Amino acid sequence: MIKSIQIEELKPGMYIILPRAWRSHPFISNRFTITSKKQIQKLVDYGITEINIDEMKGMPAESVMAEHEEPEKDFSDDLKNSAETLKDIITDKKVLPAARARAVQMHSVDMMKSLWLNPTGERIAEFKEGVVSVVDLILQDDATNSQLLKLTSYDYDTYIHSVNVGVLAISLAKVLLKKGDKHDMHALGAGFFLHDLGKVKIDEAIIKKPGKLTDEEMDLMRKHPSMGFKLLHETKQISIESRLIVLQHHERNHGGGYPRGLRGEDIHIYGRICSVADVFDALVSKRPYKAQLSPFHALKLMKDEMLDHFHKDVFEKFVLLFK
Numbered sequence: 398m399i400k401s402i403q404i405e406e407l408k409p410g411m412y413i414i415l416p417r418a419w420r421s422h423p424f425i426s427n428r429f430t431i432t433s434k435k436q437i438q439k440l441v442d443y444g445i446t447e448i449n450i451d452e453m454k455g456m457p458a459e460s461v462m463a464e465h466e467e468p469e470k471d472f473s474d475d476l477k478n479s480a481e482t483l484k485d486i487i488t489d490k491k492v493l494p495a496a497r498a499r500a501v502q503m504h505s506v507d508m509m510k511s512l513w514l515n516p517t518g519e520r521i522a523e524f525k526e527g528v529v530s531v532v533d534l535i536l537q538d539d540a541t542n543s544q545l546l547k548l549t550s551y552d553y554d555t556y557i558h559s560v561n562v563g564v565l566a567i568s569l570a571k572v573l574l575k576k577g578d579k580h581d582m583h584a585l586g587a588g589f590f591l592h593d594l595g596k597v598k599i600d601e602a603i604i605k606k607p608g609k610l611t612d613e614e615m616d617l618m619r620k621h622p623s624m625g626f627k628l629l630h631e632t633k634q635i636s637i638e639s640r641l642i643v644l645q646h647h648e649r650n651h652g653g654g655y656p657r658g659l660r661g662e663d664i665h666i667y668g669r670i671c672s673v674a675d676v677f678d679a680l681v682s683k684r685p686y687k688a689q690l691s692p693f694h695a696l697k698l699m700k701d702e703m704l705d706h707f708h709k710d711v712f713e714k715f716v717l718l719f720k
C-alpha cells in the first residue's frame with residue numbers, strides 16, 4: 398500500500414517512492430529502501446517535505462508511530478534492491494558516464510553496507526550478482542570506467558574504501574591480465590570488493606579509532622586478512638583465487654607485509670593487484686589522522702618511498718590508469 402508521510406516520519410527500513418524523475422533529486426533511483434539516516438538528510442536538504450512509501454515493500458508507517466524509537470532494522474531486501482538498482486542504472490543508455498559512475502559508486506556502497514550487517518553465504522551470493530554488473534561495466538564501458546577512477550578521492554569509511562578498491566583493482570586487472578589467460582573477472586571482482594570483509598570481526602571502536610592503535614589493537618587489525626579468508630571459506634561462495642585476494646592484500650613485495658610476510662612472486666598476482674589499489678585509496682582518502690593526497694601526489698609518494706612494496710609491472714600499469 399502506498400502511503401504519504403511527512404519527511405520527519407521517514408525511517409531506515411522504509412521503501413520510498415520519490416515524486417520526481419531521478420535527475421531532479423539526489424538519488425539515481427526513484428524507488429528504493431532507505432538504509433541510513435544520511436539518505437534521509439539528503440532528502441531533507443533537497444527540500445522534500447512529504448514522501449510516498451510503499452508499505453508492502455518496506456517498513457510501514459504505523460510501526461514508527463507506535464514505537465517512537467529506532468525500529469529493529471531488517472536489511473534483508475536492501476542488498477537485493479541495491480544489486481537490482483545497479484543493474485538498472487548500468488543498462489540505462491540515457492545516463493551519462495559521470496552520473497552513471499556516481500550512481501554505481503553510491504549503490505555499491507549501499508550494497509556493501511547491507512552485506513556488512515550480516516555476511517551470510519546467501520547474501521554474499523546476492524552481493525556477487527551486483528558485483529558482476531559493476532565488473533561488466535568496467536570491462537565494457539571505458540567512458541564510465543574513467544569517470545569511476547576520478548571518483549576515488551572521497552571521505553573515508555570501510556564501505557567506501559572497499560568499493561573504491563574494488564573499482565581500482567578491477568580496472569587494473571582489465572589492463573594487466575592477459576586476455577588469453579583464464580581469469581574469472583566476476584569472481585575476481587567479488588574478491589576485490591570484499592578484501593576487507595574480515596574487519597566485520599573486529600570491534601568497530603578499533604576500526605574507527607581516530608588516533609594511533611595500541612600494539613594489541615594493531616595485532617588484532619593485522620588478523621583481518623586471515624579472518625576474511627576464513628569467513629569466505631566458510632560461506633563457500635568465493636573461489637580460492639578470490640579468497641587469496643582477501644588473504645594477501647597486505648603482503649608486500651619486499652616481504653614486510655602481513656599476515657605471512659610473503660615476497661615477490663610468492664604473492665598471487667591477484668593479491669599484488671589488490672595491494673596497490675588498497676594503498677593508493679588509503680593515501681587519497683581523507684582520514685582524521687592524515688592529510689588527503691591528490692592522485693598525483695599519492696602515486697608520487699608510492700613511487701618515491703614505497704616502490705619496493707609493489708610488483709614493478711603491476712605498479713607501472715596502475716600509474717597508467719591515471720594518464
Ligand SMILES: [Fe+2]
Nearest residue numbers: 592593646647
Ligand atoms: Fe585491509
